[in-house]
Amino acid sequence: MEREANLNYVIIGNGVAGIHAAETLRQLDPNGTITMISDEVFPPYCRPMISMVLEGAVPPEKLPIRSSSFYEEFKIEPVLGNRVSAVDVDNRAVSVNGKVYPYDKLLIATGADPRRIKAEGLELKNIFFMRTETHVRQILATLPTVRKALVLGGGLVGFKASYGLLRRGIQVTMLIRSGYPLSMQVDSEAGRMVWDELKAHGLDVRIGVEATAFEGKDSVTKAHLSDGTLLPCDMVVIGKGVFPARGLVPKEKIKVDAGIVVDEHMETSAPGVFAAGDVAESIDIARKSPWVNAIWPEAVAQGRIAGMNMAGRRTAYKGSLSRNVIRIFGMDVMTAGLITPPEAEGFDILKVADSRAKTYRKMVFKGDRLVGMVMVNAIEQGGVLMSLIQSETPIRAPREALLKPCFNFKQLMQM
Numbered sequence: 001m002e003r004e005a006n007l008n009y010v011i012i013g014n015g016v017a018g019i020h021a022a023e024t025l026r027q028l029d030p031n032g033t034i035t036m037i038s039d040e041v042f043p044p045y046c047r048p049m050i051s052m053v054l055e056g057a058v059p060p061e062k063l064p065i066r067s068s069s070f071y072e073e074f075k076i077e078p079v080l081g082n083r084v085s086a087v088d089v090d091n092r093a094v095s096v097n098g099k100v101y102p103y104d105k106l107l108i109a110t111g112a113d114p115r116r117i118k119a120e121g122l123e124l125k126n127i128f129f130m131r132t133e134t135h136v137r138q139i140l141a142t143l144p145t146v147r148k149a150l151v152l153g154g155g156l157v158g159f160k161a162s163y164g165l166l167r168r169g170i171q172v173t174m175l176i177r178s179g180y181p182l183s184m185q186v187d188s189e190a191g192r193m194v195w196d197e198l199k200a201h202g203l204d205v206r207i208g209v210e211a212t213a214f215e216g217k218d219s220v221t222k223a224h225l226s227d228g229t230l231l232p233c234d235m236v237v238i239g240k241g242v243f244p245a246r247g248l249v250p251k252e253k254i255k256v257d258a259g260i261v262v263d264e265h266m267e268t269s270a271p272g273v274f275a276a277g278d279v280a281e282s283i284d285i286a287r288k289s290p291w292v293n294a295i296w297p298e299a300v301a302q303g304r305i306a307g308m309n310m311a312g313r314r315t316a317y318k319g320s321l322s323r324n325v326i327r328i329f330g331m332d333v334m335t336a337g338l339i340t341p342p343e344a345e346g347f348d349i350l351k352v353a354d355s356r357a358k359t360y361r362k363m364v365f366k367g368d369r370l371v372g373m374v375m376v377n378a379i380e381q382g383g384v385l386m387s388l389i390q391s392e393t394p395i396r397a398p399r400e401a402l403l404k405p406c407f408n409f410k411q412l413m414q415m
């Protein structure tokens, strides 16, 4: 019998989705050629941990999640420090710096880029994004000279930047458009609690205000805000969210929406081209519609599933679920799934709050299924609740039971 020629796998992006795909591929196909192209040159690292480096809880040396011999160990050809500008779907090739890399199977695992803003003076020094190890190293280098920081955005990255800087003893002003911090992660009640906790530790939050221009001789010294305020600051962090890094995709050949649209095998509309991680749009388990859930555990899962399917082992992905566990000084917040469902679509909401104990639990149901939760401080059984959402398990017991932190899981299933 004739042996099939070795396959050429090309992976764009050496983030967590890319490396899990590469490891899975190597496990299932010891002979295929794997080329990994990325514009970042560091060994694969833990992106969420850059915020812990900012706050001083972790040194930068702890960021790598694979050793420097990773590429050699898995027989991967690394092509680092290069950004791919286009994918040639017709000729099944990717070119970088004039060199062409043909592929039999391609994975786009390019993650997300920080959203840019329009304002005058963005070229000044000490204005940063916070997405990469390079960004956080640049921020750290300026810290000794910084007393007042301005953070644009109150989403996950804006929040983490503010929290890290506050923990460094820097005065922080946060500008947010929505009514409270972490509005994509928590509902308004929990958002208010988060805000109170941040305020108690000195964060100045301004709602509905934007930065329109920055001033300074060399480095930034002032920000002009849309309400007419002139705010002194010696650092600005832009944390206005992220956008799937899908600019390299030919839209007439590969279907894109907010992200690159994939099926349950993580394959795009172009046969042989897969996508995984922050750049991919898959079915959201709680919403039951396509969604980009740009979180670490989904990037890991999607990378693995993409790797399996690229190697020819047909494996379906159940779908993604948004979730987060966040510690804010003395406060724990845990969220998953749909937290503020659209009104009049048949969702039931149960909640319980204790303002003295500073606890809050909210459960969102569709019929007998749990589809979302938000918990502040009383986060017990959070893992169980999350697996109930993920597995779409029918809840047989009275649903109020889930509001109690000490509910009996076995009883819940047996009734």
Ligand SMILES: Cc1cc2nc3c(=O)[nH]c(=O)nc-3n(C[C@H](O)[C@H](O)[C@H](O)COP(=O)(O)OP(=O)(O)OC[C@H]3O[C@@H](n4cnc5c(N)ncnc54)[C@H](O)[C@@H]3O)c2cc1C
Binding pocket: 012, 013, 014, 015, 016, 017, 018, 037, 038, 039, 040, 047, 048, 049, 050, 051, 082, 083, 084, 085, 109, 110, 111, 112, 130, 131, 132, 156, 157, 160, 245, 248, 276, 277, 278, 279, 294, 295, 296, 297, 299, 324
């Ligand atoms: C500050 C911060 C805090 C976070 N906190 C959390 C958290 O608490 N919990 C959580 O679950 N998630 C968190 N995340 C999100 C998490 O880090 C991402 O979901 C995860 O890293 C996505 O992995 P990925 O492999 O899809 O993409 P990435 O890690 O972004 O990797 C993509 C790689 O591809 C490269 N690339 C992009 N375009 C090209 C191109 N055209 N050519 C070549 N290379 C390219 C990029 O430079 C990058 O190296 C956080 C993110 C940040 C920035």
